[in-house]
Amino acid sequence: MPTLTFVNEGQEIFVSRGNNLRQEALDNSISIYKLKGKLMNCGGYGQCGTCVIEVVEGMSNLSPRTEVEDRKLQRKPDSYRLACQTLVQGNASIKTKP
Numbered sequence: 001m002p003t004l005t006f007v008n009e010g011q012e013i014f015v016s017r018g019n020n021l022r023q024e025a026l027d028n029s030i031s032i033y034k035l036k037g038k039l040m041n042c043g044g045y046g047q048c049g050t051c052v053i054e055v056v057e058g059m060s061n062l063s064p065r066t067e068v069e070d071r072k073l074q075r076k077p078d079s080y081r082l083a084c085q086t087l088v089q090g091n092a093s094i095k096t097k098p
């Protein structure tokens with residue numbers, strides 16, 4: 001079972017392979033949103049861009065970037081992802097709210 005390490009929070013969670021990163025974080029009470037995103041986010045449909053995270057390690061263990069991410073993150077580093085568009089396939093380390 002893959003492990004996600006949330007660096008800022010010092011928390012590790014076990015995730016079933018193929019599960020959605022945003023949903024897993026929320027289910028484990030890990031806050032991925034800054035204030036604006038907390039108040040209004042798109043609910044995981046790739047529209048708001050507020051669920052951005054930084055992948056510190058293990059990018060190859062996550063699903064490939066989607067077209068939505070390519071659009072929303074075009075001026076961001078390659079290590080940035082939208083949590084709601086990311087499926088977990090293996091171990092990874094994540095920084096929330098980069």
Ligand code: FES
Pocket residue numbers: 041042043044045046047048049050051082083084085
């Ligand atoms: S929750 Fe809106 S883009 Fe991810």
